Amino acid sequence: xxxxxxxxxxxxxxxxxxxxxxxxxxxxxxxxxxxxxxxxxxxxxxxxxxxxxxxxxxxxxxxxxxxxxxxxxxxxxxxxxxxxxxxxxxxxxxxxxxxxxxxxxx
Numbered sequence: 001x002x003x004x005x006x007x008x009x010x011x012x013x014x015x016x017x018x019x020x021x022x023x024x025x026x027x028x029x030x031x032x033x034x035x036x037x038x039x040x041x042x043x044x045x046x047x048x049x050x051x052x053x054x055x056x057x058x059x060x061x062x063x064x065x066x067x068x069x070x071x072x073x074x075x076x077x078x079x080x081x082x083x084x085x086x087x088x089x090x091x092x093x094x095x096x097x098x099x100x101x102x103x104x105x106x
Contacts, residue, residue: 002035007098012038014054021062025071027084027098029091034061 003018004011008026012019012035023034041057066072072083084095 002031005031010034012054012058014042017054019055019058021058023062024065026066026082027071027095029094029098030071032094034064037061 001013002010003013004020005028008024009020009022010031012021023030025031025034038054038057038061042054045053045057070083070085074081074083082099084098086092086095
C-alpha cells in the first residue's frame with residue numbers, strides 16, 4: 001500500500017512493514033504507476049507475507065531509469081529543465097503537481 005508520496009521518493013507498506021525508497025523516476029504519476037506495478041509483481045511472484053521479498057521489489061523499482069524524452073533532466077543556460085510527457089489534461093495536472101513551485105522573477 002502506498003503510504004506517502006514525495007517528489008522523487010515514496011513510502012510503501014507491506015504486511016505491516018514500512019519501506020521507503022528514492023526513485024529515479026520523478027513525478028506523482030510515476031509513483032502511482034510504481035505502486036500498481038508493486039501490487040502486480042507481489043501477486044505474480046507470491047511475495048505477499050515475505051517482507052524480504054517486498055524489500056527486493058522496492059529496491060528493483062528504485063533502479064528504474066526514465067526512458068529517452070520522458071522524465072529527463074537537462075540544464076540549459078544554467079537553468080534546470082524537466083521533460084515531462086503529457087498525453088491528456090489529467091496527466092498534465094499530475095505533471096504540474098509533481099514539481100515544487102518556484103518564485104517567479106520580477
